[in-house]
Amino acid sequence: MRPFFGAAAALLICGVFLTGCATTVSTPVRLSPDDLVRAATRKLTDDCLARRGLAPPRPGGPVPSAAEQQRVDDALFGAGRAELSQRLATGYVVRAHTDGCLAAAQRRLYGDQVRWFRTSVVVDNLRPEATRFHRSLAEVRARHRTEIAEWRRLRAHALTEATALLATHQ
Numbered sequence: 060m061r062p063f064f065g066a067a068a069a070l071l072i073c074g075v076f077l078t079g080c081a082t083t084v085s086t087p088v089r090l091s092p093d094d095l096v097r098a099a100t101r102k103l104t105d106d107c108l109a110r111r112g113l114a115p116p117r118p119g120g121p122v123p124s125a126a127e128q129q130r131v132d133d134a135l136f137g138a139g140r141a142e143l144s145q146r147l148a149t150g151y152v153v154r155a156h157t158d159g160c161l162a163a164a165q166r167r168l169y170g171d172q173v174r175w176f177r178t179s180v181v182v183d184n185l186r187p188e189a190t191r192f193h194r195s196l197a198e199v200r201a202r203h204r205t206e207i208a209e210w211r212r213l214r215a216h217a218l219t220e221a222t223a224l225l226a227t228h229q
Contacts, residue, residue, distance in 0.1 A: 092218050099221030100164045102228060107160035108134055135160050143173060145180040149191045153180045167224075168217040175217075178210040 090098065105115045113131050114123075123131065137156020144154045155176050156162055162172055169175035181203055189199040200207060 092214075095221045095225065096168065096214075096217050099168060099217075099224045100161070102224065103164035103167055104135060104160040107163055111160075133159070137162060143176050145177055147180065147184050148188045149184065151184075168220045169213045170216050170220075171213070174209065175213050178206045178213060181206045182210040 101115075108115050108131065111134050113127075113134055114120075116123075116128075116131060137159035139156075139158075141154035142157045144152060146152050157172060165172040165175055185199050185203060186196060188194075189196045192199075
């Protein structure tokens with residue numbers, strides 16, 4: 060009786076593995092909303108760099124010369140003086156460019172790079188604001204509910220754009 064049990068168990072295990080493999084192959088990978096927006100941003104910035112004749116930076120890829128790396132950085136993040144600036148309640152100032160590939164990707168995904176910059180800088184710094192002024196995070200969030208609502212609206216727009224972009228480029 061024991062050999063039969065061993066053979067049956069082996070067949071059952073093989074069936075589970077084969078079924079699992081078949082399911083894995085046919086099931087599409089589901090990305091989180093953050094990963095979808097990141098993937099779309101990367102696609103847009105890579106395409107932008109390629110149009111400028113530049114190779115996107117990749118971990119483990121060839122190390123470019125200092126001059127080539129500066130050209131890539133300028134194309135990706137913008138060059139010269141930053142056009143956008145936002146002073147936080149903590150006193151820090153955050154700056155960004157409007158002329159690089161990343162700025163172009165943000166315009167495409169969020170619909171309005173300037174509004175995305177302003178709201179995301181505030182929303183991304185709610186915890187430091189709460190810490191700095193010894194307030195609860197809930198208090199600070201209540202104080203910034205307009206920015207949070209705008210952040211959510213722009214983020215939803217980006218998610219819709221990212222989904223459409225990635226669906227057409229598979």
